Amino acid sequence: MRGLFDPSKYRTFRFTERSLSADGAVRLAYALDDEHEFVETFEVPVAPGADLAAAEPILDLLHWVAGVSYYKTAAPPEVACETGAPGPAAASFLEALYSEGLGEFAVVNQLGKLPRPRFPRDGAKAAGEPVRRVPTRVLVPVGGGKDSIVALEIVRRSGLDFTLFSVRDDPAMQRTAAVAEVERLVAQRRLPLQQLGELNRSGALNGHVPITAIVSCVALLTAALNGYDTVTLANERSASAGNVVYDGVEVNHQFSKSARAEALLRGAIAETGAPVDLFSLLRPASELGIARTFAGLPQYHAAFTSCNAIFRLDPELRLSSWCGNCPKCRFVFLVLAPFMEPSAMEAIFGTAMLDDLDQYEGFALLTATGGHKPFECVGEEEESLAAISLLAADPRWRTRPVVAKLVAEVLAVRGDDSGRVSSALSLSDAHNVPDELIDHVHALLRA
Numbered sequence: 001m002r003g004l005f006d007p008s009k010y011r012t013f014r015f016t017e018r019s020l021s022a023d024g025a026v027r028l029a030y031a032l033d034d035e036h037e038f039v040e041t042f043e044v045p046v047a048p049g050a051d052l053a054a055a056e057p058i059l060d061l062l063h064w065v066a067g068v069s070y071y072k073t074a075a076p077p078e079v080a081c082e083t084g085a086p087g088p089a090a091a092s093f094l095e096a097l098y099s100e101g102l103g104e105f106a107v108v109n110q111l112g113k114l115p116r117p118r119f120p121r122d123g124a125k126a127a128g129e130p131v132r133r134v135p136t137r138v139l140v141p142v143g144g145g146k147d148s149i150v151a152l153e154i155v156r157r158s159g160l161d162f163t164l165f166s167v168r169d170d171p172a173m174q175r176t177a178a179v180a181e182v183e184r185l186v187a188q189r190r191l192p193l194q195q196l197g198e199l200n201r202s203g204a205l206n207g208h209v210p211i212t213a214i215v216s217c218v219a220l221l222t223a224a225l226n227g228y229d230t231v232t233l234a235n236e237r238s239a240s241a242g243n244v245v246y247d248g249v250e251v252n253h254q255f256s257k258s259a260r261a262e263a264l265l266r267g268a269i270a271e272t273g274a275p276v277d278l279f280s281l282l283r284p285a286s287e288l289g290i291a292r293t294f295a296g297l298p299q300y301h302a303a304f305t306s307c308n309a310i311f312r313l314d315p316e317l318r319l320s321s322w323c324g325n326c327p328k329c330r331f332v333f334l335v336l337a338p339f340m341e342p343s344a345m346e347a348i349f350g351t352a353m354l355d356d357l358d359q360y361e362g363f364a365l366l367t368a369t370g371g372h373k374p375f376e377c378v379g380e381e382e383e384s385l386a387a388i389s390l391l392a393a394d395p396r397w398r399t400r401p402v403v404a405k406l407v408a409e410v411l412a413v414r415g416d417d418s419g420r421v422s423s424a425l426s427l428s429d430a431h432n433v434p435d436e437l438i439d440h441v442h443a444l445l446r447a
């Protein structure tokens, strides 16, 4: 490294090289002007005899998407696609990803505006509408949380042939697959963490990246290399709601889980011509509705964790279960509690979070009381309010200190509207779930 890193001096982020070999080794290379080079690698499963050449357009997509981790070090005004330009749909997806997907990053770094790099377009790659495919072999990504468990149980009930899939092999993913008794494919990912850390300490920009887009592209590549025609994500309806407005844009921590990102990614996939479809099975549902269904799957309660501390890249900092004191833990406790016994909740979380008044402000923030909804994977303010209403009416929960204070200080101001609960538990028709699966989505989420 040559001295202090000044983000403003860089002009172009370059996509320089990408390769996939028959043993599943993926190498993605990037550069900032001619000064800093970055290499990220993956190991993905490959079925014997897989057609590597046919998977190249998905490899391109992964290369462009995963570049966001390195682009963010300086967020320069231009990008150069030296391995070939994306088609128009992929370019639109990437422009949203490198802008709205870096919205939280722009807010936290006080950039004043969102990055808006323009991607070149290869018109010859243009495709029509996404092709309607009938699912036959399904890959279900499993991140260790409750949502992917509900998704896998929907696919199981459909009778379709399916396999689980994880990026990394964390304990919660292993426990989930063991309870499900379903085979799982695992991809490994390596970022140049030491290099990123050194650059960050010298002044490079750091912040949140749209990680679900990266996981989705690794899942697509694995599907293409192993004969799966469908990838079913577990991104809920609530993931489309933003946190704050900045530079005239609704900034959403969960941008790459949103319906808008899903539509753009589906357009980009159609353009590749790859015979793989991707959609979210849980798009019709809110987090409150998913939690109600998950409460009815007790076999998984000791297996899952939704706490984001499990995703830390540094093994020293990574937990294998709940931290019990972060926005994600609070939100999942809040939406699960109305459907569970207090003793069962304590067994899962290891602590009685709604008895701990030190956590009151964190719970109130989930309803945007005292600030904006936290930059975390939490549901909409309205469904947190709905969960509080349910707890207020429940003799098992209403006297817990945090619930009593939320009722007195939040519901008293925001109103205890019964319509909130029915609206949060209703299922929406805005989704890309095909006919072969939608009845099973409705059956499990309404049960």
Ligand SMILES: CC(=O)N[C@H]1[C@@H](OP(=O)(O)OP(=O)(O)OC[C@H]2O[C@@H](n3ccc(=O)[nH]c3=O)[C@H](O)[C@@H]2O)O[C@H](CO)[C@@H](O)[C@@H]1O[C@H](C)C(=O)N[C@@H](C)C(=O)N[C@@H](CCC(=O)O)C(=O)O
Pocket (backbone or CB within 6 Å): 069, 070, 191, 193, 196, 206, 207, 208, 209, 210, 211, 212, 213, 214, 253, 254, 255, 256, 257, 308, 309, 310, 311, 312, 313, 314, 376, 377, 378
């Ligand atoms: C675990 C976590 O929440 N990490 C966020 C945290 O990063 P931290 O430094 O505490 O730890 P690491 O994640 O280990 O990252 C180390 C460095 O590496 C960079 N990095 C990491 C992953 C990546 O794909 N690219 C990277 O460049 C990172 O910037 C660090 O310098 O704070 C970061 C800054 O705000 C967040 O970006 C980290 O978030 C992870 C990418 C992550 O996996 N987060 C998920 C738990 C998450 O937020 N999921 C969302 C999905 C939102 C979406 O739109 O995709 C959700 O479930 O809603």
Ligand SMILES: Nc1ncnc2c1ncn2[C@@H]1O[C@H](COP(=O)(O)OP(=O)(O)OP(=O)(O)O)[C@@H](O)[C@H]1O
Pocket (backbone or CB within 6 Å): 141, 142, 143, 144, 145, 146, 147, 148, 149, 165, 166, 167, 168, 212, 215, 232, 233, 234, 235, 257, 305, 306, 307, 377
């Ligand atoms: N490391 C991973 N490997 C495979 N899939 C992942 C990984 N991380 C996240 N996902 C998938 O990305 C989507 C969004 O992740 P998210 O964390 O919201 O879901 P979850 O872990 O199932 O549920 P929860 O909201 O309880 O954490 C889900 O489909 C999830 O399975």
